[in-house]
Amino acid sequence: MRKLIIVVSGPSGSGKTTLINGLFRDKFCSQKLVRSVSATTRPQRTGEKEGIHYFFLSEKEFLRLRRVKKILEWTKYLGYYYGTPKEFVEEQFARGKGVILCLDFRGAIRIRNLYPKETVAIFVTPGSLDSLPERMEKRCSKTAPEEIKKRIRLAQRELKNAHEYNYCVVNEDLKKAVHDFKKIIKNEIRKRLKQ
Numbered sequence: 004m005r006k007l008i009i010v011v012s013g014p015s016g017s018g019k020t021t022l023i024n025g026l027f028r029d030k031f032c033s034q035k036l037v038r039s040v041s042a043t044t045r046p047q048r049t050g051e052k053e054g055i056h057y058f059f060l061s062e063k064e065f066l067r068l069r070r071v072k073k074i075l076e077w078t079k080y081l082g083y084y085y086g087t088p089k090e091f092v093e094e095q096f097a098r099g100k101g102v103i104l105c106l107d108f109r110g111a112i113r114i115r116n117l118y119p120k121e122t123v124a125i126f127v128t129p130g131s132l133d134s135l136p137e138r139m140e141k142r143c144s145k146t147a148p149e150e151i152k153k154r155i156r157l158a159q160r161e162l163k164n165a166h167e168y169n170y171c172v173v174n175e176d177l178k179k180a181v182h183d184f185k186k187i188i189k190n191e192i193r194k195r196l197k198q
């Protein structure tokens with residue numbers, strides 16, 4: 004069975020979600036790919052939906068799933084757990100679909116180690132780090148300024164890992180970034196999944 008896993012990483016506020024949403028507006032991509040829904044213990048933000056953006060779990064439930072090996076990879080980010088449900092990913096492979104995952108660096112490396120031949124890793128970077136505070140404040144209107152600062156510090160660290168990825172998409176001009184992102188992914192689908 005041919006498999007395709009696309010891992011997308013990039014600092015908070017780099018626009019990963021917007022790019023992925025743009026991808027799923029494309030008929031070809033939305034037929035071939037499914038977006039993985041992670042489990043997390045972080046509180047739900049306004050507008051986020053259970054089972055669509057994340058599965059929001061208690062820490063106890065998350066740790067239980069991890070213990071029984073139902074979490075493929077996981078990370079702790081700013082005090083909260085995030086993880087990829089194993090069953091979900093395997094079901095998509097069985098249906099012949101590619102899976103797109105939005106993970107931090109640690110998760111991207113773990114997935115690549117698990118599926119070295121099937122993984123395509125894409126790093127999304129903002130044009131400049133100066134735009135991040137404004138983007139983050141817009142997105143996380145109820146997020147404490149302290150957490151926003153921590154996310155910015157983490158973003159600066161994450162940028163240093165960009166060279167580990169197969170592709171890097173610079174999101175300075177959104178239209179161009181969506182175009183570049185789609186082009187990379189369409190090529191990989193054509194190369195790796197049966198038509």
Ligand code: 5GP
Nearest residue numbers: 015041077078080085086087105106107110
């Ligand atoms: P946010 O709280 O902004 O939704 O996500 C915080 C960070 O966790 C982002 O870098 C996001 O890509 C990462 N993340 C989300 N889900 C997962 C997951 O299942 N595994 C890993 N390793 N990282 C995740």
